[in-house]
Amino acid sequence: MxxxxxxxxxxxxxxxxxxxxxxxxxxxxxxxxxxxxxxxxxxxxxxxxxxxxxxxxxxxxxxxxxxxxxxxxxxxxxxxxxxxxxxxxxxxxxxxxxxxxxxxxxxxxxxxxxxxxxxxxxxxxxxxxxxxxxxxxxxxxxxxxxxxxxxxxxxxxxxxxxxxxxxxxxxxxxxxxxxxxxxxxxxxxxxVLYKKNIPTMFKNSKDEIFMGFISGVSDDGNLQIQLEDDSIAEFGIKEVSIL
Missing domain, CATH: 3.30.930.10 (Bira Bifunctional Protein; Domain 2)
Structure with a gap:
């Protein structure tokens, strides 16, 4: 070192x-x-x-x-x-x-x-x-x-x-x-991931606000968010923010 x-x-x-x-x-x-x-x-x-x-x-x-x-x-x-x-x-x-x-x-x-x-x-x-x-x-x-x-x-x-x-x-x-x-x-x-499995408001890159909770990280390193319809959406860096 x-x-x-x-x-x-x-x-x-x-x-x-x-x-x-x-x-x-x-x-x-x-x-x-x-x-x-x-x-x-x-x-x-x-x-x-x-x-x-x-x-x-x-x-x-x-x-x-x-x-x-x-x-x-x-x-x-x-x-x-x-x-x-x-x-x-x-x-x-x-x-x-x-x-x-x-x-x-x-x-x-x-x-x-x-x-x-x-x-x-x-x-x-x-x-x-x-x-x-x-x-x-x-x-x-x-x-x-x-x-x-x-x-x-x-x-x-x-x-x-x-x-x-x-x-x-x-x-x-x-x-x-x-x-x-x-x-x-x-x-x-x-x-220790922030907001994991906690219902949270998010905003995407189109300024659309939605509810979901963080469920994990994909193989590509994207954030996985479970939506209200139970589907999983993936977001890269700067594509989603927590409100």
Missing amino acids: KIIKLDAIDSTNSFLKNLSLTSALENLTVVVTQKQSKGRGQQESSWISEPYKNLTFSVFISLNDVKIIHRRYLNFAISLSIYNVLFDKKISKLSIKWPNDILSANKKICGILIENSFFGDKIKSAIVGIGLNVNQEIFPNSLPNVTSLKLETKITSDLDVLLNDILIELQNNIKLLESKYFHLLEKQYLD
Whole structure:
């Protein structure tokens, strides 16, 4: 494991991606920064983080014999790594909001961006960007539904210790993935999936509002929602939102 610490950078994912094009990266190479000016989330959304108070980092993961058709289990493994560490920190009402936001109650505490590289029918490697709100206590008005470890526990966390805890858990879950413990990863993920089996109002990309409940995640990684007529509809990222 190699950790590269930068005081400031535009995006740890972009930095690590560019580095991977020019260098043979050691597995679990980490780039962590105190200040990120152009942090990215899902679908090119931005990640805003107060400098020196949070964890903003990316991890290069070289994968052994993980097929593209099993990429949803990679998401499960990574999401559960953050969830498990925060669970040990006694964060209340913790859940994973599909596909990989970590929530405390209905407030976002961590965002994850996974960018895969493929070779043939397999995932060759992944660059995983993680933004975790740690010691920040004041957020912009434009972000009303966010929280942090400090807000939830009233404790100031050591960022280096927390990073190490996450990397250890990530290693453990990647081993489960490569050992093909798919059923275990899926069960653990679905057990903590936000709003699973709870009647919920949704809005689709056509601004249509409907009632249903989350029933699972498809082989393609889409969210499965059981509708009022008992049929199952599938939605990709940004195709549905919870009201």
